[in-house]
Amino acid sequence: MGKTALKRTSLYASGASPVNLLQARFYHEDCLVYDLEDSVPIAEKDAARLLVYHLVKYQRPTDKYVLIRVNGIYSEFIDEDLEAAVRACPDAIRIPKVEYANEVKRIAERITEIEKKAGLPVGKIELWCNIESYLGALNAREIAEADPRVVALALGAEDYTASLRATRTKEGLEIFYARNLVLTACRAAGVEAIDAVFSDINDKEGLMKDVALSKNLGFDGKTVVHPRQVDVVNAAFTPSAKEIRYAKRVLDAVEEGKREGKGAVTLDGSMIDKPMELRARTTLAQADAAGIAY
Amino acid sequence: MINAVGRELPEKIGSYVVKPFLGTGLAKDDYGPVVSNRRPTLKPASGTKLVATLEDAIKASGLQDGMTISFHHCFREGDKIIGQVLTAIRNLGIKNLRFAPSAVVNVKNPSVVEFVKDGTISRIEASGIRGELGDAVINGDIELDEPVILRPHGARPRAIESGDLKIDVAFLGASAADEYGNATGQVGPNACGSMGYAFVDALNAAKVVIVTDNLVDYPCCPISISQQYVDFVVKVDEIGDPAKIGAGAARMTKNPRDLMIAQYTANAIAASRRFKDGFSFQTGAGAIPIAITNFLAEKMEEREIKASFALGGIPAAIIDMYEKGLVRVVACSQSFDAVAAKAIAANPGVIEIDNAVYSNIYAKGCMLDRLNFGVLGALEIDTDFNINILTGSSGEMMGGLGGGPDVADGADISVVTLPLVRGRTPSVVPKVFTLCTPGSSVAMVVTEAGIALNPAHKRYEELKEDLAAAGIKTVTIEYLCELARSIVGTPKPIETTDRVVAVVEYRDGTVIDVIRHLKR
Numbered sequence: 001m002g003k004t005a006l007k008r009t010s011l012y013a014s015g016a017s018p019v020n021l022l023q024a025r026f027y028h029e030d031c032l033v034y035d036l037e038d039s040v041p042i043a044e045k046d047a048a049r050l051l052v053y054h055l056v057k058y059q060r061p062t063d064k065y066v067l068i069r070v071n072g073i074y075s076e077f078i079d080e081d082l083e084a085a086v087r088a089c090p091d092a093i094r095i096p097k098v099e100y101a102n103e104v105k106r107i108a109e110r111i112t113e114i115e116k117k118a119g120l121p122v123g124k125i126e127l128w129c130n131i132e133s134y135l136g137a138l139n140a141r142e143i144a145e146a147d148p149r150v151v152a153l154a155l156g157a158e159d160y161t162a163s164l165r166a167t168r169t170k171e172g173l174e175i176f177y178a179r180n181l182v183l184t185a186c187r188a189a190g191v192e193a194i195d196a197v198f199s200d201i202n203d204k205e206g207l208m209k210d211v212a213l214s215k216n217l218g219f220d221g222k223t224v225v226h227p228r229q230v231d232v233v234n235a236a237f238t239p240s241a242k243e244i245r246y247a248k249r250v251l252d253a254v255e256e257g258k259r260e261g262k263g264a265v266t267l268d269g270s271m272i273d274k275p276m277e278l279r280a281r282t283t284l285a286q287a288d289a290a291g292i293a294y
Numbered sequence: 295m296i297n298a299v300g301r302e303l304p305e306k307i308g309s310y311v312v313k314p315f316l317g318t319g320l321a322k323d324d325y326g327p328v329v330s331n332r333r334p335t336l337k338p339a340s341g342t343k344l345v346a347t348l349e350d351a352i353k354a355s356g357l358q359d360g361m362t363i364s365f366h367h368c369f370r371e372g373d374k375i376i377g378q379v380l381t382a383i384r385n386l387g388i389k390n391l392r393f394a395p396s397a398v399v400n401v402k403n404p405s406v407v408e409f410v411k412d413g414t415i416s417r418i419e420a421s422g423i424r425g426e427l428g429d430a431v432i433n434g435d436i437e438l439d440e441p442v443i444l445r446p447h448g449a450r451p452r453a454i455e456s457g458d459l460k461i462d463v464a465f466l467g468a469s470a471a472d473e474y475g476n477a478t479g480q481v482g483p484n485a486c487g488s489m490g491y492a493f494v495d496a497l498n499a500a501k502v503v504i505v506t507d508n509l510v511d512y513p514c515c516p517i518s519i520s521q522q523y524v525d526f527v528v529k530v531d532e533i534g535d536p537a538k539i540g541a542g543a544a545r546m547t548k549n550p551r552d553l554m555i556a557q558y559t560a561n562a563i564a565a566s567r568r569f570k571d572g573f574s575f576q577t578g579a580g581a582i583p584i585a586i587t588n589f590l591a592e593k594m595e596e597r598e599i600k601a602s603f604a605l606g607g608i609p610a611a612i613i614d615m616y617e618k619g620l621v622r623v624v625a626c627s628q629s630f631d632a633v634a635a636k637a638i639a640a641n642p643g644v645i646e647i648d649n650a651v652y653s654n655i656y657a658k659g660c661m662l663d664r665l666n667f668g669v670l671g672a673l674e675i676d677t678d679f680n681i682n683i684l685t686g687s688s689g690e691m692m693g694g695l696g697g698g699p700d701v702a703d704g705a706d707i708s709v710v711t712l713p714l715v716r717g718r719t720p721s722v723v724p725k726v727f728t729l730c731t732p733g734s735s736v737a738m739v740v741t742e743a744g745i746a747l748n749p750a751h752k753r754y755e756e757l758k759e760d761l762a763a764a765g766i767k768t769v770t771i772e773y774l775c776e777l778a779r780s781i782v783g784t785p786k787p788i789e790t791t792d793r794v795v796a797v798v799e800y801r802d803g804t805v806i807d808v809i810r811h812l813k814r
Binding site: 027192226 | 548
């Protein structure tokens with residue numbers, strides 16, 4: 001497991017690009033996803049698999065959460081991908097286009113077999129499931145609860161909207177329902193919720209708006225496709241000094257109320273209720289994870 | 295013998311007597327009077343200095359076998375003067391010349407190599423011999439009588455004024471000139487902007503020939519090179535290719551790695567106590583420097599501070615800062631693009647400066663002495679912070695010395711920016727192949743994998759304190775070196791023979807390293 005507990009950003013690095021594979025570790029993403037799927041042309045699947053295997057096994061960054069995205073569950077590459085990915089020992093394997101809980105179970109069993117065969121500790125490798133279709137969205141909770149290895153669901157908006165016959169827009173109203181569905185499922189299952197990519201890498205303002213929405217909805221992080229998006233997304237998911245100060249005041253007031261045996265506690269004239277306390281705790285936990293002293 | 299940075303040097307190479315590098319700040323101050331080849335000369339009897347052809351000018355200049363000719367490199371890769379002049383010289387059958395331009399850019403059609411092969415040129419002295427010529431020299435494809443002498447910009451004026459490099463005929467390209475010899479690079483279809491590298495030649499050559507494709511009415515305005523130094527003027531059809539001289543302003547890079555290095559650099563500079571109203575800087579051209587310039591401009595606006603001057607080779611990004619009122623004076627020894635080239639004539643605070651004023655340590659003080667921050671590129675840096683800006687991973691000639699060694703030494707804080715690895719080549723190495731700039735003059739290195747401060751630099755304690763106060767973490771150069779090795783491995787050592795093909799001078803004229811012929 002990498003040092004970071006944060007999952008604000010997960011950056012894809014294509015297995016087909018040695019330069020990107022090497023360079024990706026130097027950006028500030030919390031999670032680094034070495035990709036064998038969409039970014040790798042069919043003719044280069046073998047080479048990419050070998051490259052990513054060696055990179056993760058021998059040169060993985062130790063200060064990041066490292067994932068390998070394998071090819072689709074029904075693709076001809078999945079067996080070899082899993083074999084290589086498990087033996088490379090990343091923190092997690094990211095499975096694309098998951099639609100049913102039993103798919104996750106099958107993959108988890110396969111991983112266990114490979115771990116045993118390779119003499120690796122069983123159950124250490126975690127799973128992230130990409131939800132990229134209406135079926136995946138509808139079954140999100142079962143998928144999240146399918147196996148203890150599952151620690152996160154990640155929404156894939158492009159394939160999802162295509163499956164719906166919806167038009168993908170920057171505003172993202174067409175994925176609003178899926179975002180809520182996936183997020184709610186994640187909270188119910190106690191796993192992390194990773195929001196979809198914002199595709200226009202040249203539109204910084206658009207990205208800022210989109211990631212503000214992700215954060216406000218409750219997501220823990222976002223997938224990014226370009227290094228230039230990393231700092232913007234990290235900043236959005238990192239509590240500001242003002243937010244931290246306020247959270248601290250809320251919790252101080254709660255503590256004081258407890259000491260004095262008060263039933264109801266107020267701050268600046270408003271009553272502090274349980275949700276406010278929970279939000280304050282979340283803010284400080286995020287600040288802790290980001291290494292911010294307060 | 296072994297010099298102060300541990301490089302083994304012969305005592306004599308050809309007729310070149312080696313003065314070993316003694317260390318930074320140890321330059322001797324014992325020169326005699328300036329030596330100049332310039333002759334007090336009466337006006338031309340014909341009433342004009344205009345001659346019909348380059349051949350006529352060469353004949354009139356009295357150029358003979360074994361003499362020294364010079365050029366400036368302000369037209370960069372767009373230069374069409376060097377090729378035309380050398381061709382005319384060859385046509386006249388003059389041989390064995392010492393070719394001493396301020397730098398040899400990668401001029402093609404014809405290539406300088408052809409003139410070495412046919413005996414027109416037998417000696418070369420410049421700040422760099424990048425490209426085909428450099429490769430031919432280092433691979434031993436051409437044999438020269440003497441080693442190539444490579445000097446940083448700051449060392450060339452000293453070499454000329456001390457008599458080490460006596461110029462017989464200087465051929466100085468100008469984008470506009472009148473028939474009496476007044477010339478400039480600031481106007482005309484092939485404007486190059488500052489002619490900073492031409493002044494020392496104009497002042498000290500025995501004969502000066504202005505080569506232009508744009509003859510203007512007397513007097514030419516503005517005047518960079520004055521008529522009092524000029525003997526002949528020649529009009530040719532074309533002196534350059536505007537697209538290669540420096541087209542439009544370079545756009546901000548989108549390369550995320552370069553942007554990250556630039557952002558780290560700007561953050562480190564902004565963390566320094568010297569980043570305050572009235573500070574001075576040199577950032578240079580290229581993707582990373584231009585991004586640094588733009589990031590610094592943002593930080594200056596945030597803090598509401600202005601720079602007193604920006605120095606050196608100037609790109610459009612600096613002119614943009616001037617126009618925003620962020621820089622009081624832009625001192626251009628060179629103009630890197632069309633925007634910068636035109637800015638000198640249009641703005642009172644954008645000035646053309648002589649390279650000697652910019653970088654010569656024997657100029658009774660140069661502008662670099664007053665520089666707070668200097669940003670440098672490099673091909674390699676080693677764990678002693680020594681820099682290689684000349685030779686690439688296979689030993690081939692990749693760059694010129696430029697003003698790098700001068701800027702590092704002159705600036706209070708010199709920052710080397712470079713990617714940790716380039717392709718399969720590490721940039722941070724245990725020992726640089728060719729040592730051009732001594733590590734003791736380098737304050738810090740910035741890579742995408744972090745910033746390393748040089749504990750041996752005079753500002754180390756100050757920088758350490760300032761960066762820590764700003765919450766900027768640093769790493770050690772050994773960490774960067776090991777990280778680079780862990781990614782790309784250790785390259786096979788480059789093998790050379792004992793034959794020295796080039797001498798690398800430091801800014802004080804001592805020898806910091808030599809380049810040997812590559813074993814293939």
